[in-house]
Amino acid sequence: MEARFLLGFLLLLSLSSFAFAIYEDQVGLADWHKRYIGKVKHAVFHTQKTGRRRVVVSTEENAIASLDLRTGDILWRHVLGKNDAVDQIGLSLGKYVLTLSSQGSVLRAWNLPDGQMVWETDLQISNPSNSFLHVLGNVKSGRDSLSLVCNGGSIRAVSSIDGLVVWKKDLSVDGLKLKHVFQPPESDTIYAIGFIDSSLIALYHINAKTGELLKHATQASSVDLSSEISAISSDSLVALDTSRSNLLLIKFMAGTITNHKLPLSDIVQDFSGLAELIPTKSNDIFVVKTPSNVAFIKVKGDNEIELIGKADEAGIVSDSLILSEEEQAFAVVHHSNNAISFQVRINGREALTEGIKIEDHRGHVKRVFLNNYVRTDKSHGFRALIVMEDESLLLMQQGEVVWSREDGLASISDAVVAELPVEKEGGVSVVEVEHTLLEWLKGHMLKLKGTLMLSTPDDMAAIQAMHLKSTERNKMTRDHNGFRKLIIVLTQSGKVYALHTGDGRIVWAHLLTPLLQSESCPSPSVLTLRNWRVPHRKALQENPSILLVGRCGAGPESHGFLFIVDSYSGKVLETQILDHSIAEVVPLPLADSSEQKLHLVIDDKLNAHLYPRGSDALEVFVREMANMYYYKVENAKEVIKGYAFKKGCSTGSSAYCFGTRELWSVVFPSDSERIVATARRKINEVVHTQAKIMTNQDVMYKYISKNILFVATVSPKAAGGIGSAAPDEAWLVAYLIDTVTGRILHRVTHQGAQGPVHAVVSENWVVYHYFNLRAHRYEMTVIEIYDQSRADNKDVMKLVLGKHNLTAPITSYSRPEIATKSQSYFFTHSVKAIAVTTTARGITSKQILIGTIGDQVLALDKWYLDPRQTANPSQEEKEEGIIPLTDTLPIIPQSYVTHTRQVGDLRGIMSFPANLESTTHVFSYGIDLFYTRIAPSRTYDSLTDEFSYVLLLITVVVLIVAILVTWAMSQKKDLQEKWR
C-alpha cells in the first residue's frame, strides 16, 4: 500500500512539471517584449483637428501600423503574411485606411482609430502587375466614395463603405498600362491615361458611376516612354522617356492628346546622367531629380516651362504636399556627417531650413514623408517622418528629433551572445549604500505587508513595480548565474545592436557599412556575425569581441570584408577588406594563444582562408588540419559534397590559404528528390551522458557525433505548397549523413508527406516537422540514434576492470553500428521555426521550442517525443515517467513561453545557456523581439525569489537556541546526578 502511495507521489511530482507556468504577476520579471514595425515605405498622415494625431505607415516587413505622432508609440499594428506585400496605402472617408496588397489583388479597409478590419475584397486579378490605388473623393452616391484600383488595362471601382466592387471595366487593350486616373471637380467623368507598349499614349473617358466607356483616344508618342509620370494639372502630365534624359509634356484637352518633347539639358544646365521624376499632385509644378541636383520646374502656358528653383546637392525629396490651391510643398533632406539639413520648399522657393543633429550610427536618409500643421501664429509649420539607412524612423519638427524608433530591429538576420564585463571590486559610495539600504528596508516592509496580506492595492502595485525595475537585473556587469548577457544582433540593413537581456535596452548600436564605402568596396553588406573572442580562462581580462563578415558587392564573387568589434562598446577594433570572395564562414573549435577563435572563410573557388592571421593560429590549424573536414550543400544541384583541406590554394600563395579536395559526394536523383531542409547540431552543445538507461535496466549508448547532418528531400512535385501534389506523388526522405565520410547513417521515406520541413538536431536525436497529405495533418517525427558498438559495455565487471571501449577515440572511418528508433506523432500547428533548449552542462531535460503559426513560442518537452513509448506502458515504464503513446502531441496552454505575447512574423528562436544549469535563455525574433528565461525541469538548483529567507533564519536561530537550552539543561542534570 505504502509503495503504491510512494509511487503515486512520485508520479504526481513528475507530473507537476506539466503544470509549470508563470503566475500573472510574474510576467515581465524575466521576460521582455519589444514591438517594431520595420522599414517604412509608405506613410499617410492623419492630423485632423479632432482626435489623436497619427500617421499610418506600411513597411517592407508587410506590416501596417498606426503610430502616435506625439510619441511614436504603436497604436495598432497588423502584420500581413509573407506573400502579401503592401503596394499602397490610402485614407478613405476620413475613417478608413485602405491597403492594396499582393500585387494589387487584395484591397482591405481598416478602421483608423482601432485598426479593426472593416472589409476585405479580393479583386481577382488574373495577371498581377504594378497596380495603383486611387481614392476618389467626390463620387457621391449617397455617402459613399469609390476607390479605383487600376491594374494594367483594367479598372475596378470599389465602394469604400462595404468593399463591394461597384463596377469593373476591362479596357482589353494589349500592352496597356494605366498610369494615372483623375476626376475633374464636379464631374461624373473619370479620365484614365495610360501607355500602350511605351510608344502610344491612350486616354479614356469613363463614367464614374457606371464604369461605362464614354470616349477614347490614342496618340503616338515622340519618345519611348518610361513608367515614371507626374501629373501636374487636371489636363496635363509629364512623363520621362526610357533614356531618362527627355521629358514629355502630355496634354489632353477635350478628348485630344498633344505631346511635346523637352530635352532635360535645355531646362537644367550641366545635366548629365539619369533623371528621376518625383510624383507630384498638381499646380503645374513638377520636380526632377538628377544625380547632381533637384530642379523644381513650372509649366507655363503652351509647352513652355521654367526652372523656378533648384536645390544644389542631390538630396532626398519627399512627395508633394498640397497646402492650398496654389501652393505645394516639398521637403528636401541632405545628409552630412552627423547632421541633416531639412529644407521645405513651397512652389520651389525655400520656406524653411533647419539643421538637425542626429546620431552618426543611423547612416544616410533614405525616405522623407512631409506633413504640415498650423502653428499658433496661424502660419504653416512642417514636420517630417524620416527613414534612415539603418531602417530607423525619426519624427522631426521645429529643428528637433521629436522621437525615434529603432525599427531596424524588425529585420534581425543573425544573433550571437556575448558576456558582460566582470564587476569591479569596491568603489561603491556611502550615499549609494544608504540609499539602497533605505530602499531595501522599504522594499522588505512592503514585501512583509504583502505576505501578511495587509497590503493595499497601491502597495501591491508598488511591489510589482519594484519587481520590474529591480536594478539587479539591469546592471551592466556579469552575474553569478549568467542571467545578464548581451545579445548582439545583426539586421538586414547591416546595423549591429547589443541588447541587454535584463530589459532589452540597446546598449550600443553601430552601422558599420558606411565606414567601408569606397571605390574598392562599392556596396558593402554584412552577411553574418560570429563570436571572435569569448572570455575564457586565459582571456578573462580581454574584452570579448565579435566578427562581422560581409561582401563588398551583390554577386557571390565580390570581395569580402571583415570587422572585429568590441562586444562591450561596439568599437571597431579591426577592419579588413579581403582579397577573396566569401561563400561561407566556418567557425572552428580552436583558438589561438590570445583566445581568438579560428575561422575558415571559404571562397567561391572552394579555397579556405584562415583567420585570424598569426603564426600561432596557423600552427594550431596546421596541427589539426588532417582532422578538419568541410561539407557543402548545393541546393541547386541537389548534391552534398564533402571536402578535406590541403596545403596550397589555387588562387594565391598565401600561407593562410588552403586548398580543398573532394572526398565524398551524395547525389540526390533530381527527378525524384529535392533538398528542402538541412539541420545539424549546435557546435557548442554539451551532452551530459552518453548512456541511456532503459526500463529493463539495460543501457543504450547514444550515438553522439558532432558531424551528423540531417537532410530532408521531397519529391519535385511536392516541393510547392501544400495541395500542389497528390499523396501518391509526394514523399519525403529523411537522411542522417556523417559529414566526415559522407556515410548515410539512416534513410527513411515517408510516403504521402511533404514540406515545409523544419528540423532540429540535438544530442543523438533529430525531430522534424512536415505535412502528412494522407492524414491531412502536420506530423512530427523523432529519430534517436544509438551506438551498438558500445553496447557490450553493459557489464559492471568490465567497467570495473577497465575492459571497455568507452574511452577509445572515436573515428568516423570505423563502420558505425547504429540502431535507430523512431516514432511519429500528429501535431496540430504548422511551424515557423524550431529550436531546442541548451543548458550549460546538458543535464537538464530538453524542451523543443516551436514557433507556431500564431507567432508564439511553445516549449514542448522532449519526452513527449520518445520512441520508447508504447500504447500500454508497463509498470516499470510508468515508473520511469514514460507516458503512454498517443497519436497526437499534446499542446498545453501553460507551456507557451511567450504567454500572451505574440512575436509578429516569427522567424527565429535562439536558446543559449545561463551559468545556472537549470535555466536557459530563449530569444525569439521576428518583427517583434521576445526574450525570456525558462527552466525546462524547473529551477532545481536555485531558490526562487519567493523563498522566505526570514523563515529559514528564524528556524536556524530557534534551533540554536534550543540546542543551547538543552545543553544547559543536560549540564545541570549531570551536575545533579554527580551530587547525588
Place this chain on the structure above:
Amino acid sequence: MNPSLSFLSLLSLLLLFSSALSFQSDELPFNDDDEFEGLRSSPGSASVAPPVRRRPDLDISSASDSKSLQFSLEHSLGDSEFSVAGTFTARLKSWTHGAQTLTKLRFTRNAISDTEKGLFERLLEDDDFYTIRIPSNVLNPSGKDYVVSSVRARCLPRESLDEHFVIHTDGVNVLSVNYGSAGGCQYPRPLKSPSKWSFSSYTVLKNSEQAPRTPTFVEQIIASENALEEGLQPPEKSFWAKYWMYILPIGFVLVNAMAQAANAAAEDQNQGGQPSQRAPAVRRR
C-alpha cells in the same frame, strides 16, 4: 569490522548487483532487411552469391523483366586521376508498376598493378585518402555525376585490403556509396602493410526504409477505457519484488543487532573468564 558483518554486507551487495548480472542478450539487433550480398571476391576467382532474401512487399508485384547491367568502379590514389578498378554487375528489375530497381549486385575487383601498389604504399605512408567513385546513374554511366567516397588508406589493410561498400540506391539511381574498412578503424592510425596485396570486398545494396504510419489510437483508447471500467488489475508482483525495500534495512538492523549481541556476549565471557588479549571494541566510561 566483524567478519560476519562484512560477509553479510557482501551478500547484500551481491544481491543488489544480481539484477545487473542477470542474463542480458548481447545479440546485435540486426534488422537489415535489404538485400545483402556479402561476398568475398579475390581477383580472378568467380564469386558465388548466397541465396537472396526477398522482401515480401516486392514479391507481390512480380518482376516482368530483368536484365543484367554493368557499371565500373573507379579509384584515385592520392591526387592521381580516376582509373577503372573494378566492375559491378547487377540485375535490373522492372516492375509492373513501371519502377526499376537494382538487385543481385556483384563486384569483381581488378588485380592491383605494380604502379598502383607503389601509389598505395605512398598513401599508407602519408595517411592520405583513397578515393573511389561510381556513376550516380547506372543506366547512363557516361553522365557527369559520380558519387564519390574516400577513406584514409591506413584503415584498409588487414590480412589483405578489406573494403566494404554500402551502395544506397533509389530505383536505378545511386545516391551515395559508403566506402570504408570492413570493421573498425582505430585512431590514431598505425602504419601497417597488408600481407596480401589484394582487395577482399563486401558489398551491400541499401534501399530506403519506409517509415511506419503514424499510429492512430482511437480504438485502442476506447478499448483501454473499457478495460479500466472492468477494473482490470495489473499482474501481482512477487512478495520480494514488492517489499524488498523494507526487508533489506530490517535485515541490516537485525544483522547489526545480532553482531552487537554476539560482541557483548563475547565481552561478558572475556570479563568473566580469561583476561582478554584484544582491546575491547567499545570502551565505555
